[in-house]
Amino acid sequence: MTKATTERLFNMMLLPTCPDKPPNILEPVKLNLTNISLDELQTKYPSHPGDRYRPEGCRSGQRLAVVIPYRDRKQHLGILLNNLIPFLKKQQADFTIFVAEQAPGGTFNRGLMINAGVEAALEADNFTCLVIHDVDLIPETSDNYYRCRKKPLHLSTANAKFDYKLPYQGYVGGNIAITPSQYKRINGFSNLYFGWGGEDDDFGQRMATFGLRVERNTHVTGRYYAQSHGKDKGNPINPKRNILLGKAVGRLKTDGLLSTHVNTTVSHRSVVTLLTVSIDTQFYARTARR
Numbered sequence: 563m564t565k566a567t568t569e570r571l572f573n574m575m576l577l578p579t580c581p582d583k584p585p586n587i588l589e590p591v592k593l594n595l596t597n598i599s600l601d602e603l604q605t606k607y608p609s610h611p612g613d614r615y616r617p618e619g620c621r622s623g624q625r626l627a628v629v630i631p632y633r634d635r636k637q638h639l640g641i642l643l644n645n646l647i648p649f650l651k652k653q654q655a656d657f658t659i660f661v662a663e664q665a666p667g668g669t670f671n672r673g674l675m676i677n678a679g680v681e682a683a684l685e686a687d688n689f690t691c692l693v694i695h696d697v698d699l700i701p702e703t704s705d706n707y708y709r710c711r712k713k714p715l716h717l718s719t720a721n722a723k724f725d726y727k728l729p730y731q732g733y734v735g736g737n738i739a740i741t742p743s744q745y746k747r748i749n750g751f752s753n754l755y756f757g758w759g760g761e762d763d764d765f766g767q768r769m770a771t772f773g774l775r776v777e778r779n780t781h782v783t784g785r786y787y788a789q790s791h792g793k794d795k796g797n798p799i800n801p802k803r804n805i806l807l808g809k810a811v812g813r814l815k816t817d818g819l820l821s822t823h824v825n826t827t828v829s830h831r832s833v834v835t836l837l838t839v840s841i842d843t844q845f846y847a848r849t850a851r852r
């Protein structure tokens with residue numbers, strides 16, 4: 563261990579634990595919807611070692627990996643990060659943001675991107691909490707704490723896109739906080755949902771199968787602004803989603819975090835860890851024919 567590392571470890575041990583309620587947490591969130599590039603964000607928030615942000619003066623109780631499944635939404639990503647970073651700093655979170663970007667070509671697969679992101683995060687460090695985060699959702703309430711609890715916590719319970727209500731009972735789409743051990747227990751997301759719809763309902767069934775009753779933010783705490791977008795060309799409605807959902811529980815052990823067929827390249831890009839994820843399309847084409 564180098565002298566610098568020893569010194570850092572020593573300083574960390576001396577830091578008090580961060581308070582449950584950080585100072586000034588009830589100040590309202592001021593959304594900033596101005597376009598901003600990753601380069602500009604870099605100037606605003608210079609690189610941190612390992613892309614990890616830590617609170618000043620105290621030690622967070624949890625180590626957070628925020629995983630954003632992503633493709634082709636540069637503008638949304640810039641705006642999200644420009645809001646999310648100050649939001650999490652105010653919460654005194656210790657966090658690293660992983661953007662799991664699906665390589666160009668083919669249909670988007672949100673579940674597989676999340677699995678690839680979680681896989682890379684858990685290889686990189688010993689995170690204690692995972693926050694699955696959509697690129698278009700911006701939190702509107704300061705005390706919507708991005709922390710894991712005993713049960714998975716559905717964060718985005720009041721999405722502007724759904725009139726600030728849950729679209730249906732049992733909906734677990736959007737943002738959710740879950741511990742790595744819970745995520746592993748349910749074998750993460752299914753890898754087989756190419757295109758829009760169903761992968762979140764499948765994830766909900768996985769949690770239910772293991773008795774993980776999801777806790778939910780209140781409709782006040784769980785408010786999110788939704789960045790609007792047209793139909794994504796690379797993400798058409800998945801016509802097979804109902805068939806897949808019908809067999810979700812039976813597939814759980816063989817289809818998930820433990821069986822992602824992807825090739826992931828890691829690069830430390832300004833304010834985030836960027837993962838470029840190439841899907842083994844031949845493998846998934848074979849699986850689909852079965």
Ligand code: BGN
Pocket residue numbers: 729735758759760761762763803804807
């Ligand atoms: C549901 C989708 C979810 C989506 C929500 C909100 C399906 C499965 C077939 C019934 N589920 O209908 O994936 O998050 O709408 O848009 O399509």
